[in-house]
Amino acid sequence: MIPLGLLEVGEVGVVQDITGGIGFISRISATGFTQNAEITMLRNWKRGPVLVFIRDTQMALGRGEAEKIIVRRKKI
Amino acid sequence: MNKSTLKSVQNANTVALAGQPNTGKSTIFNRLTGSKQHVGNWPGKTVEKKEGAFKYSGQSYKLVDLPGTYSLTANSLEEIISRDFIIKEQPDVLIVVVDASQLERTLYLVAETAMLWTKIIVALNMMDIAERQGRALITETMGKKMGVKVVPMIASKNKGIPELLEAIKECADSGKPERKPAQQILEGDALALVKKVKLIIKGCVPSPYLEEWTALKLLEGDEEISGIMRNRLEPAKWQEIDSLVNDNSVLLVTGSKYEWIQKIISSSKQQPGREKTLARQNKFDKIATHPVLGKFAALGILLFAIIAAMIVGFPPAMAVMKVMPKVAEGTRTLLVSTPVWFSSMLADGVIIGVGIATALFFFLMAVFLVVGFLEDVGYLPRLAYVFDPFMQRLGLYGKSFMPFLMSLSCNIAGVLGTRVVDSWRQRFITLVMSPIIPCLAIWGVVAFIGTVFFGAKTPLVVVALLIVIVFHLIITSFLLRHIVVKGDRAGLIMDLPPYHKPNIKTIWGYAWMNGxxxxxxxxxxxxxxxxxxxxxxxxxxxxxxxxxxxxxxxxxxxxxxxxxxxxxxxxxxxxxxxxxxxxxxxxxxxxxxxxxxxxxxxxxxxxxxxxxxxxxxxxxxxxxxxxxxxxxxxxxxxxxxxxxxxxxxxxxxxxxxxxxxxxxxxxxxxxxxxxxxxxxxxxx
Structure with a gap:
């Protein structure tokens, strides 16, 4: 289990947990980041925002936000 | 159409239009209402409210465009406005616009609205892009599964509008709205939790809120609803609720709604597995989202956009500026027998003022056309993405970068450019900050006075000025965020919609409405x-x-x-x-x-x-x-x-x-x- 920010480009992660308080969880889960959602990493430069693909959409997430999403690497 | 004519539409059915940003909601709004539109603000808010009217088979309808939102939880002012309208004004029909090419996520708003007491039509837009992605949907199955009417559309090509009108009529003429009880959407633990909370709050929920919906929003940690219920419940009961609401309850309930969506999608696919993998970026997008190349691409595109706006807008504006003094002089000559103050009033006070405003109008229309083009194509979120880390230092989002850059050429263009910022709060901050950035005219005066007084040292003056400008921006941003429109910079959570072919009608509609x-x-x-x-x-x-x-x-x-x-x-x-x-x-x-x-x-x-x-x-x-x-x-x-x-x-x-x-x-x-x-x- 790793924070989303550590996922390499091309890797797929499955959301396990989201931290960061109820307000943040409420906002981000409405955009599709919920348990068991699959996330493909599209852009990750180890700093600055990441770009992921989730639920039919490309989403940009701040580095801080990406750290709060805990994923399990999915073997492809 | 102005306010009074809109009001005069008697016995009109009210139709509300909801949808996430970038789903083509405004295109549908324009197609339905044509020129019969009125733009104002939501009462007491700086959030724009668009209203329009249309007639279909003898019946008048009033169409209200709700702010673009992802959900109906009180996470932003836009969401509160949208849900307050749906719950308190109770429109006769609610159209939820869904992007077929981003189906899973845009259907979330349907899951949100379905539990409210309202009649819903789903406008399934962008069917052409979905088809290109290899996604074929049986819309009838989808509608049946959701218990609502689904109208497939390509709004930009005017496809599906007659069907939508017919659906609106049918929906408005049908009886009372059917509300979907939670068990049709939620399952398992989520449903059990909602039922539990509903039991606790039974009889204490103020009208017009529904008990089940209130229970759901409590579990999602909705601040507004929590505030209302905390005041209404006995402390013991509230404590019981408080113990049930936590990080997990939020994830459980939203997750359950997304499961409902997934089930609907998988059951309405024509041929499962035919879809191309959507998780691939096209070539341009790879450049556009590159941290270095993307910034150069953005600067190039924006420079091009500013030049384009000037090429389109300056000739008519300059023509007006040229003719205006002549008209003023002509008026003066014509009125030579009248008192001097009178002819001066007309020539200098009225004609020149109206002339300036007219010249500006042409320039503004050009800016709107260019901004409308960039918005319609869907490029701007990429720009926002690459400049976000930079703008973050000012406490702003990447989207504010474009208006700031436009402000360098002309503050008016910058102020208008703030339209691309989605959240009203961020937009307002950007709006106040844009005019701090000096425009070309200011640099002209600075260069003149600087050279006269400081000669070769003028560049030093410019550097000092730039440093102070940056400090001014930082201080202003701080004041705005901490005093005027409180609330911290919520982190970056932004969708990058697929690119769209620009549609002239959409862009013109956008420019004309703002003009x-x-x-x-x-x-x-x-x-x-x-x-x-x-x-x-x-x-x-x-x-x-x-x-x-x-x-x-x-x-x-x-x-x-x-x-x-x-x-x-x-x-x-x-x-x-x-x-x-x-x-x-x-x-x-x-x-x-x-x-x-x-x-x-x-x-x-x-x-x-x-x-x-x-x-x-x-x-x-x-x-x-x-x-x-x-x-x-x-x-x-x-x-x-x-x-x-x-x-x-x-x-x-x-x-x-x-x-x-x-x-x-x-x-x-x-x-x-x-x-x-x-x-x-x-x-x-």
Whole structure:
């Protein structure tokens, strides 16, 4: 289990947990980041925002936000 | 169509339009209403409200465009406005626009609205893009599964509009709305939890909220609903709720809604597995989202956009500016038998003011067309993505970068460019900050005065100015975020929708609607302020040097003295608030160089009628370098021009905020001037 920010480009992660308080969880889960959602990493430069693909959409997430999403690497 | 005609539509059914941003909601709105639109603000808010009207088979309908939202939880003002309208105004029909090419996520709003007491139609837009992705859907199955009518559409190509109209009619004519009970959407633990909470709050939920929906929102940690229920429940009961609401309950409930969506999608796919993998970026997107290349691409595209706006907008604007003085002179000649003040009033006060506003209108339309194009294509979120880390240092989002850059050419363009910022709060912050960035006209004045006084050291002045501008931006951003519109910078969570082929009708509709909004507010304000400026500069005796404007300058002399100004520079600073271009002409007149103007408005666009060298040498003789430097800073930070404030009013639709921002710029201009004067006295 790793924070989303550590996922390499091309890797797929499955959301396990989201931290960061109820307000943040409420906002981000409405955009599709919920348990068991699959996330493909599209852009990750180890700093600055990441770009992921989730639920039919490309989403940009701040580095801080990406750290709060805990994923399990999915073997492809 | 104006407000009164909209109101006169009697017995009209109310139809509300909801949807996430970038789903083509405004295209559908424009297609349904045509030109019968009215743009205003939601009562007491700076969030824009669009209303329209249409007729279908003998029945009148009122269409209300709700702000674009992802969900109906109270995470933003837009979401509160949308859900308040649905719950409290109870529209006869609610259309939820869904993007077929981003189906899973955009269906979330359907899951959100389905549990409310309202009749829903799902407008399944962008079917062409979905098809290109290899996604084929059986919309009938989808509708049946969701228990709502689904209308497939390609709104940009006008496909599906007749079907949507028919669906609206059917829906409006059908009986009372059927609400989907939670068990049709939620499952398992989530459903059990909702039922548990519903039992606790039974009988305590204020109308018009529904118990089940309230229970759901409590579990999602909705602040507004929690606040209401905390006051209504006995402490013991509230504690019981409080123990049930936590991180997990939020994830459980939202997760359950997404499971419902997934089930609907998988059951309505024509051939499972035919879809191309969507998780691939196209070639351009790879460049556009690259941290280095993406920034260059963005700067190139924006530069191109600004140039395009100038090419389109400047010729008609310049033509107006050219004709305007002739019309003014013609009027003066024609009215030669009338009192001088009367002909001057018409020529300098009315015609020039209206002329400026008209010229601006053409320029604005060009800016709107270009911004509309960038929005329609879907490029802007990429730009926001690459510039987000940079803008974050100002406490802003990446999307504010575009208006800031446009402000460098013209503050009016910058103010209008803030339209691309989605959240009203971020947009408002950007709106107030954009005019702080100096436009080309300001640089012109800075370069002139700088060279006259500081010669080869002018670049140093510019560097100092740039540093102060950055500090000004940081301080203003801080003040806005912590005092004026409280709330911290919520982190970056933004979707990058697929690219769309630009649609001329959509872009034109966007430009025309915003242009009309400008005509209604900004135009009037500019014409009015021009008239007032004329009044002040003409009366009492038709000579600017003895006018009320001059008396004001003399009256404000004590403030001017703090910056080392005499009354003439103070007047020039006041003129600069109306127009930067006119400020040099005003100085020339006041220092006795160049032709006499009977009014300030006549000076706008009057470059080249005085000798710059002569003006320069007179200024050096009469003004100290410290005062000149103070003037540069005070001018840079003063109100940019009446055009910008007109656009500001047109965009916020609030005189209160327009006046507030004007006061802020004036104060910061004076503070900058006074500080710079006193600091530079130590050196000069």
């Amino acid at each position: 009309k909004a400008f005509l209604k507010r900004g135009f009037t304000l500019i014409a009015l302020v021009s008239f007032v400026v004329w009044l002040l500069s003409y009366f009492p005796d038709g000579n600017i040097e003895t006018s009320f404007l001059a008396s004001t300058g003399k009256f404000l002399n004590p403030i001017g003295e703090l910056m080392g100004f005499d009354w003439r520079l103070m007047v020039a600073l006041i003129v600069a608030m109306a127009s930067k271009e006119a400020s040099l002409a005003a100085i020339a007149v006041l220092f006795g160089i160049g032709q006499k103007f009977t009014s300030v408005t006549g000076m706008i666009g009057a470059t080249g009628i005085y000798k710059q060298e002569a003006l320069g040498s007179i200024l050096v003789q009469t003004i100290s370098p410290a005062a000149a430097l103070a003037f540069i800073f005070a001018l840079t930070f003063s109100i940019p021009c009446i055009g910008t404030m007109g656009a500001f009013y047109s965009e916020t639709k609030s005189l209160k905020w327009t006046a507030g921002a004007s006061v802020y710029y004036t104060v910061s201009s004076l503070v900058a001037g006074i500080l710079v004067y006193n600091i530079s006295l130590l050196f000069f």
